[in-house]
Amino acid sequence: MKGKFRWRLVLILFILIGAVIYCFPTLVRETPSWWPRFFPQDKINLGLDLQGGMHLILEVETAKAVESAAERIKNDLKTDLKKEHIFATYLDRVQGDKIEVALLNPDVKEKFDAYRTEKYPLLQEVDATQAGDRVKVLLEMDPRYRKDLERSAVDQALETIRNRIDQFGVSEPEIARQGENRILIQLPGIKDPQRAKDLLGKTALLEFKLVDEEYSLQRALTGDIPFGDVILYQKIEDPKTGAVRRVPYLIQDKTLMTGDALKDARVSFDQNNMPFIALSLNPPGARNFDRITAENVGRHLAIILDNNVYSAPVIRQRISGGEAVIEGRFTLDEAKDLAIILRAGSLPAPVQILEERTVGPSLGQDSINKGIKSIIIGGILVVLFMIVYYQLAGVVADLALIMNLIIIMGVLAAFRGTLTLPGIAGLVLTVGMAVDANVLIFERIREEVRLGKPPRAALETGYSKAFLTIMDANVTTLIAAVVLLQFGTGPIKGFAVTLSIGIAASMFTAIVVTRFIFDSFLHNVRVKRLSI
Amino acid sequence: MEIIKSGTTIDFMAKRKAAFLISGILIIAGIVSLIVHGGPNYGIDFAGGTLIQVRFSQPVSPSEIRQGLTDVGLTGTVQRFGAEGIGEYIIRLQTTSSDLEGLSATINDALAKRFKGETVEIRRTEMVGPKVGKDLRTKGLQAIIFALIGILIYISWRFKFRFAVGAVAALAHDVLITIGVFSLTNKEFSLPVLAALLTIVGYSLNDTIVVYDRIRENMGRMRREVFEKTVNISVNETLSRTILTSGTTLIVVLVLFLMGGGVIHDFTFALLIGVIVGTYSSIFVASPLVVMWQKRFPAKGDKRRK
Numbered sequence: 001m002k003g004k005f006r007w008r009l010v011l012i013l014f015i016l017i018g019a020v021i022y023c024f025p026t027l028v029r030e031t032p033s034w035w036p037r038f039f040p041q042d043k044i045n046l047g048l049d050l051q052g053g054m055h056l057i058l059e060v061e062t063a064k065a066v067e068s069a070a071e072r073i074k075n076d077l078k079t080d081l082k083k084e085h086i087f088a089t090y091l092d093r094v095q096g097d098k099i100e101v102a103l104l105n106p107d108v109k110e111k112f113d114a115y116r117t118e119k120y121p122l123l124q125e126v127d128a129t130q131a132g133d134r135v136k137v138l139l140e141m142d143p144r145y146r147k148d149l150e151r152s153a154v155d156q157a158l159e160t161i162r163n164r165i166d167q168f169g170v171s172e173p174e175i176a177r178q179g180e181n182r183i184l185i186q187l188p189g190i191k192d193p194q195r196a197k198d199l200l201g202k203t204a205l206l207e208f209k210l211v212d213e214e215y216s217l218q219r220a221l222t223g224d225i226p227f228g229d230v231i232l233y234q235k236i237e238d239p240k241t242g243a244v245r246r247v248p249y250l251i252q253d254k255t256l257m258t259g260d261a262l263k264d265a266r267v268s269f270d271q272n273n274m275p276f277i278a279l280s281l282n283p284p285g286a287r288n289f290d291r292i293t294a295e296n297v298g299r300h301l302a303i304i305l306d307n308n309v310y311s312a313p314v315i316r317q318r319i320s321g322g323e324a325v326i327e328g329r330f331t332l333d334e335a336k337d338l339a340i341i342l343r344a345g346s347l348p349a350p351v352q353i354l355e356e357r358t359v360g361p362s363l364g365q366d367s368i369n370k371g372i373k374s375i376i377i378g379g380i381l382v383v384l385f386m387i388v389y390y391q392l393a394g395v396v397a398d399l400a401l402i403m404n405l406i407i408i409m410g411v412l413a414a415f416r417g418t419l420t421l422p423g424i425a426g427l428v429l430t431v432g433m434a435v436d437a438n439v440l441i442f443e444r445i446r447e448e449v450r451l452g453k454p455p456r457a458a459l460e461t462g463y464s465k466a467f468l469t470i471m472d473a474n475v476t477t478l479i480a481a482v483v484l485l486q487f488g489t490g491p492i493k494g495f496a497v498t499l500s501i502g503i504a505a506s507m508f509t510a511i512v513v514t515r516f517i518f519d520s521f522l523h524n525v526r527v528k529r530l531s532i
Numbered sequence: 533m534e535i536i537k538s539g540t541t542i543d544f545m546a547k548r549k550a551a552f553l554i555s556g557i558l559i560i561a562g563i564v565s566l567i568v569h570g571g572p573n574y575g576i577d578f579a580g581g582t583l584i585q586v587r588f589s590q591p592v593s594p595s596e597i598r599q600g601l602t603d604v605g606l607t608g609t610v611q612r613f614g615a616e617g618i619g620e621y622i623i624r625l626q627t628t629s630s631d632l633e634g635l636s637a638t639i640n641d642a643l644a645k646r647f648k649g650e651t652v653e654i655r656r657t658e659m660v661g662p663k664v665g666k667d668l669r670t671k672g673l674q675a676i677i678f679a680l681i682g683i684l685i686y687i688s689w690r691f692k693f694r695f696a697v698g699a700v701a702a703l704a705h706d707v708l709i710t711i712g713v714f715s716l717t718n719k720e721f722s723l724p725v726l727a728a729l730l731t732i733v734g735y736s737l738n739d740t741i742v743v744y745d746r747i748r749e750n751m752g753r754m755r756r757e758v759f760e761k762t763v764n765i766s767v768n769e770t771l772s773r774t775i776l777t778s779g780t781t782l783i784v785v786l787v788l789f790l791m792g793g794g795v796i797h798d799f800t801f802a803l804l805i806g807v808i809v810g811t812y813s814s815i816f817v818a819s820p821l822v823v824m825w826q827k828r829f830p831a832k833g834d835k836r837r838k
Binding site: 356381386479 | 533535538585629636637653654655656657658659660661663664671672674675678679682683686687690723724726727730731733734735737738739741742745746749769770772773776777779780781782783784785787788791792793795796799800803
């Protein structure tokens with residue numbers, strides 16, 4: 001008996017002290033200097049609903065990535081067919097990601113097929129129809145290749161977004177893939193959600209295109225746009241009134257250079273102390289830029305980001321150093337964010353916001369205060385009730401309850417769990433439910449006492465009879481909690497976590513700990529009547 | 533101290549008709565309300581939409597907020613949040629915006645323009661796109677179904693099938709009534725409410741199992757008794773515990789409901805209803821159902837197998 005006692009005491013103390021050590025950093029503002037280095041240092045993570053922050057779910061429009069790949073393939077094919085003298089009367093992208101080719105006659109079709117299977121194995125023929133001599137062929141991408149494209153688009157988007165957030169500077173962000181094409185982003189403590197959203201969601205496709213100066217912009221605006229041109233706008237915001245003016249440009253839709261050519265982008269200031277973005281190009285980009293500027297001296301080169309013209313300066317001379325600038329009427333923050341976006345690279349496809357939840361820090365603090373107040377008041381009421389109802393035995397149950405709360409906090413800290421507002425509610429609920437096991441046991445003991453059993457025997461039978469019931473009752477609650485854990489997200493998950501830990505911890509404290517206290521008490525004191 | 537004196541014998545089984553009537557009325561009222569309202573009043577988690585919590589430096593009139601929204605071409609409902617005089621409001625819109633010019637920025641500008649000389653603080657925004665809303669609805673339904681199946685399997689394994697039937701019927705009863713009350717009071721059915729429902733499922737079961745456990749134990753001892761009487765004795769024997777545990781849980785849930793703040797108000801309201809209905813159902817629904825099932829399908833040799 002003695003040896004068994006000692007083991008139980010060691011186990012209980014071990015768990016209690018361990019939990020206290022893990023809780024400690026959370027309970028103090030700063031760990032004191034005497035706190036050993038190898039002891040846990042981490043506070044319990046607070047969910048976004050408590051500390052404030054932003055939760056976003058983005059969807060990568062992978063279809064767009066596939067479309068732009070199809071566009072590239074189409075352009076290559078066009079050039080190649082010309083080179084190979086395979087005569088196509090028509091070649092274009094249709095239905096988003098398919099390519100349609102009309103070939104002069106069946107002979108040409110044969111030549112085309114041979115060429116395609118050799119040089120473009122990723123293109124498959126879906127349909128071929130003959131009208132007169134012409135053969136019309138519909139091509140699509142190999143589904144496996146298409147899947148690869150989609151997957152890599154999401155991977156690349158994830159990478160780019162991670163880069164942007166890293167450079168923006170958010171402490172402990174969480175960025176994860178969710179499902180096939182969704183990205184989950186959690187930014188704790190962010191102050192300016194709109195700015196962060198702008199930063200994350202911009203596709204940031206940087207393009208250099210020439211302005212069409214031979215054709216009248218006025219005529220183009222009436223709808224008469226020359227083939228191969230587009231109208232794009234520059235947004236100019238008046239810094240005083242905030243009114244936005246849109247200036248149209250007629251642009252030749254051929255991309256001369258993209259953001260791929262960038263090596264770096266930094267914010268610099270001109271002589272009027274206005275911020276601008278200084279770009280440095282990588283070696284191939286620099287060579288390309290050198291050629292473009294040499295060939296087009298005197299013309300306007302439009303610098304376009306996501307189909308918005310940022311500036312369209314005149315090329316005064318050939319630029320060989322691989323340096324370029326983007327001017328605009330930026331505020332400092334805008335310039336900084338733009339530089340980050342350009343450095344981090346463009347997204348392979350546009351993203352959409354599917355879900356957004358933002359909690360301001362003041363609301364989070366409110367919730368924490370209210371949650372803590374509820375725990376304290378609810379706790380005190382339950383503790384008092386147990387003492388009034390069960391006297392000394394109630395005190396024992398209360399000790400177990402307090403230990404239960406310490407263990408839950410300790411486990412949360414140890415496993416880096418996250419405490420959310422519903423999680424706090426779960427904690428409060430555990431307080432109410434944790435005493436249940438003790439109520440079950442105590443009611444049983446009372447029944448045994450009524451049957452005339454002596455204290456120790458009554459205790460023994462009470463515990464053993466109540467045990468299975470407690471087990472069954474808790475397992476079913478645990479089933480519900482585990483299901484919640486699987487399906488829930490964010491705050492709800494936090495609730496399921498505290499509830500599950502609470503159930504497990506309460507079984508330990510309510511059964512093992514209280515039993516130990518009773519046993520050691522009965523062992524040392526001769527008791528005639530149980531205070532229960 | 534004792535609330536329920538030992539030796540209490542209330543004939544719960546005799547009251548089952550009245551109990552079923554009450555339950556039936558509650559469930560039907562809830563279902564009628566659901567039909568009239570065209571389903572649960574889904575919050576933005578499930579229906580998609582936008583919720584914005586704003587705080588003004590001093591109270592303003594909700595209709596003026598609505599006017600401010602109309603100025604920028606938005607329509608939504610405005611509701612006071614928390615106590616009067618704080619100047620805090622919840623704006624709900626069915627619109628969602630997947631692009632970057634977030635709605636919250638638009639609304640912030642609109643309100644700042646409308647209420648000059650007052651500061652507007654956006655304390656919380658939640659935007660759920662229709663796609664995600666649909667996903668969450670499916671997931672939520674799956675969660676409830678999986679939880680019920682898991683519980684059915686566990687109870688069938690630990691007890692007997694007829695107990696599992698009674699338990700799951702009682703759970704369905706609790707869930708239906710809670711959803712019904714939400715519909716009747718026109719409260720929003722949101723993700724936290726779903727979590728509360730699952731918790732109720734677990735909690736109500738907890739109560740039911742304690743009673744069942746006692747029935748099983750007593751069946752061994754009282755082989756000669758009529759099953760109905762055994763059940764009644766068991767319910768009475770566990771009554772004290774049932775009331776006590778429900779009492780302590782109810783205390784803390786009530787504290788949460790009154791002091792936990794507006795963000796989890798609906799969540800705690802669901803728990804409150806659930807705890808009350810759950811306690812009631814384990815006494816008046818789950819146990820009588822086992823008796824009725826036994827009467828309808830008397831299993832041979834049941835009394836022998838423990």
